[in-house]
Amino acid sequence: MRAGAFPSRVRSARLSSWLGLALGVAFGVCFVTGLLSHLVQHPPGWFGWPSRPVGLYRFTQGLHVATGLASVPLLGAKLWSVYPRLFQWPPARSVVHAAERVSVAVLVAAALFQVVGGVLNVGRWYAPMPFFFTAAHYWVGWLVIGALLVHIGVQLPVVRAALARPVPQRPGDRAGTEGEPMGEDEPVSADVAGGDVVRGDVVRGDVVRGDVVRGDVVGGLSRRGILGGVAVAAGLVTVTSVGQTAGPLSPLVVLVPRRPDDGPQGLPVNRTADRAGVRDLALGPAYRLTVAAPGREIGLGLDALHALVQHTVELPISCVEGWSATGLWSGVRLRDLVALVGTDPDRAAVEVESLEAAGRYRTSVVAPEHTRDPLTLIALRLGGEPLHLDHGYPARLIAPNRPGVMQTKWLGRITVRELR
Amino acid sequence: MRSQRHEDPGTGGAVRARAVLVAAGVLVMGFAVVGSLTDPDVAVGGVLLFLAGVLIVHDVLWMAVVLAVGAVLARFVPARYRTVVTAAVISAAALAVVALPLMVTP
Numbered sequence: 001m002r003a004g005a006f007p008s009r010v011r012s013a014r015l016s017s018w019l020g021l022a023l024g025v026a027f028g029v030c031f032v033t034g035l036l037s038h039l040v041q042h043p044p045g046w047f048g049w050p051s052r053p054v055g056l057y058r059f060t061q062g063l064h065v066a067t068g069l070a071s072v073p074l075l076g077a078k079l080w081s082v083y084p085r086l087f088q089w090p091p092a093r094s095v096v097h098a099a100e101r102v103s104v105a106v107l108v109a110a111a112l113f114q115v116v117g118g119v120l121n122v123g124r125w126y127a128p129m130p131f132f133f134t135a136a137h138y139w140v141g142w143l144v145i146g147a148l149l150v151h152i153g154v155q156l157p158v159v160r161a162a163l164a165r166p167v168p169q170r171p172g173d174r175a176g177t178e179g180e181p182m183g184e185d186e187p188v189s190a191d192v193a194g195g196d197v198v199r200g201d202v203v204r205g206d207v208v209r210g211d212v213v214r215g216d217v218v219g220g221l222s223r224r225g226i227l228g229g230v231a232v233a234a235g236l237v238t239v240t241s242v243g244q245t246a247g248p249l250s251p252l253v254v255l256v257p258r259r260p261d262d263g264p265q266g267l268p269v270n271r272t273a274d275r276a277g278v279r280d281l282a283l284g285p286a287y288r289l290t291v292a293a294p295g296r297e298i299g300l301g302l303d304a305l306h307a308l309v310q311h312t313v314e315l316p317i318s319c320v321e322g323w324s325a326t327g328l329w330s331g332v333r334l335r336d337l338v339a340l341v342g343t344d345p346d347r348a349a350v351e352v353e354s355l356e357a358a359g360r361y362r363t364s365v366v367a368p369e370h371t372r373d374p375l376t377l378i379a380l381r382l383g384g385e386p387l388h389l390d391h392g393y394p395a396r397l398i399a400p401n402r403p404g405v406m407q408t409k410w411l412g413r414i415t416v417r418e419l420r
Numbered sequence: 421m422r423s424q425r426h427e428d429p430g431t432g433g434a435v436r437a438r439a440v441l442v443a444a445g446v447l448v449m450g451f452a453v454v455g456s457l458t459d460p461d462v463a464v465g466g467v468l469l470f471l472a473g474v475l476i477v478h479d480v481l482w483m484a485v486v487l488a489v490g491a492v493l494a495r496f497v498p499a500r501y502r503t504v505v506t507a508a509v510i511s512a513a514a515l516a517v518v519a520l521p522l523m524v525t526p
Contacts, residue, residue, distance in 0.1 A: 108479075113470060131470070134461075142455065145445075228507060229510040255522065257521075
């Protein structure tokens, strides 16, 4: 590209470094919270997830989505800042340089994949994504972190130098530098030390001579202005979306499809009974909840379930998409049902199955911590009324500190396993 | 004149740290590739398509729009308002991106 093709003089190693640092922190938070969400849903043998605090998953997943959405302006600004480097010439000076450029391409593609995919998922627009979002988002999450580590390793000295130099105090500083124009053949290290000259492809002499070299303010727009603008944008995105999980901010929610009080019985619904194809089975008079243990099996109709001791708990539904809402649930304690079939509830794990015939989330495993927790209910009522069909009528699982997809609805069968 | 890349790699400790970071990163990327190829829930073709798609749409379409808007701002917005206007445009763009699925889905 010819010199001067990217005229904005706000671009600098320092701007890219600050944006990169912020983005690195954001992606780190997303990676940790995202990994946690994955482990909760697919727990390997060594992973234990507690049943308290009740709202822990709600917090970690809310943080995951909020940080991801706030990354939209961060990533946009970062990619703008380094865009001229896409046009470096020659494209590959050496094999090492080519490998580095490939790793940057992977980083950019993967970062965009995660952020754009995440925005689409939160907005529930799946058409542009020809894959199962959850699994792809998980693996590309690893890809982006790997590419990020490579990028940090490569760029470490540049970032250190760009962030280390003292910042000029005011635009008037430019006066002090007019007496020392940058020479045309000064190497880029001076550029890094100087910090504010466009790097990469722009011929140094054109940009530098007679123009502001040090100091932040160039033609009215400064690096701080860009960083400030990005921060404001991130704040606005957060304020208009995080209310989907943080109740007090819910009136401000405009950017995401769901407010916490938006749905039947005052609670949002992701998967309706009709989508799950359970309407007839759930409403039919032959409904039985089968509770099975080794050697014993009982079938409980709705009347029998209501005849058991009922308890009422307040628990949130915390969806993986980052929204959450609290409900007042009444029903039978899971541990009481376990005891009913002759198994010690303090040493049992349970698998619950939905009436839904097919579907990724038709069953879920309830680990011992949740099985023995008295807050874990087979819920029959929400807010004092019988469960709405879309909320899982006649019975659903509700447990503390558990992602929404694992709070199985339209329960048909509970299988109890005793632990040795 | 082409700027030469002239970077001080740093002390021995810094070089080692960088090597560790790069090696770890490569391993993690390898883990991601192997994992996604062996996970039956992953439609690899679809993932690759989307990866290429977002990269191209961003680098070609999106950046063209951004650079055009930037040029218009630089040309028509007086210097003293440029920071505020730029901040407003960045916010508007970010909010539009996040809200896009809402505007498209019924």
